[in-house]
Amino acid sequence: MTKKERADFVAKKLAELYPETPIPLDHKDPYTLLIAVLLSAQCTDERVNKITPDLFALADNPADMAKQPVEKIQEIIRPCGLSPQKSKAISGLSKILIEKHNGEVPQNFPDLEELPGVGHKTASVVMSQAFGVPAFPVDTHIHRLAQRWKLTNGKNVTQTEKDLKRCFPEEQWNALHLQIIFYGREHCTARGCDGTVCGICRALYPDRKRAVKTKKA
Numbered sequence: 001m002t003k004k005e006r007a008d009f010v011a012k013k014l015a016e017l018y019p020e021t022p023i024p025l026d027h028k029d030p031y032t033l034l035i036a037v038l039l040s041a042q043c044t045d046e047r048v049n050k051i052t053p054d055l056f057a058l059a060d061n062p063a064d065m066a067k068q069p070v071e072k073i074q075e076i077i078r079p080c081g082l083s084p085q086k087s088k089a090i091s092g093l094s095k096i097l098i099e100k101h102n103g104e105v106p107q108n109f110p111d112l113e114e115l116p117g118v119g120h121k122t123a124s125v126v127m128s129q130a131f132g133v134p135a136f137p138v139d140t141h142i143h144r145l146a147q148r149w150k151l152t153n154g155k156n157v158t159q160t161e162k163d164l165k166r167c168f169p170e171e172q173w174n175a176l177h178l179q180i181i182f183y184g185r186e187h188c189t190a191r192g193c194d195g196t197v198c199g200i201c202r203a204l205y206p207d208r209k210r211a212v213k214t215k216k217a
């Protein structure tokens with residue numbers, strides 16, 4: 001199979017398995033999604049969803065959050081890990097949204113990535129899931145699976161994003177990145193498979209005998 005044929009097969013298979021792509025992080029608007037995505041760095045979405053009700057009860061908009069002492073934010077988000085950096089970032093970006101963006105989450109990559117605690121992956125998630133702008137955020141699952149399906153050489157997440165954007169039509173990106181994450185969590189886990197087990201790799205590589213080694217994100 002060519003890379004294009006493999007990509008088409010994967011997209012078709014994942015659309016069958018996950019026709020709906022609900023956003024895993026609970027939120028009510030672009031601001032609460034931005035905060036939830038920031039909290040999800042090196043933390044599971046399940047844990048973030050357990051923590052955010054308390055955080056958003058304290059403050060669920062930039063104006064109120066900017067008034068909160070960083071220590072109070074840190075206390076609530078501690079179970080998400082990296083709480084000193086994350087609480088400073090939440091406070092800092094809330095103040096910048098008030099000062100520079102009329103309290104609104106900016107709908108463009110440069111302004112988003114200028115905010116403390118917001119890198120390209122976080123900005124991509126917000127652009128695609130809050131504003132519906134085509135984006136392909138690459139997390140550990142997507143980086144791993146793209147290598148196993150040989151859609152990328154896995155040099156780094158930037159390269160993986162470029163390769164996947166070339167493999168799939170833009171209109172598929174927003175659903176596909178969630179479908180790949182769902183498949184990665186459910187079937188194609190880091191320890192769970194060697195690339196010879198399920199219907200996807202068996203179709204892409206029917207003669208594959210040895211386990212596939214992948215590079216970490």
Ligand code: SF4
Pocket residue numbers: 148187188189193194195196197198199200201202
């Ligand atoms: S065979 Fe393994 S590596 Fe390949 S897609 Fe299935 S679960 Fe993932």
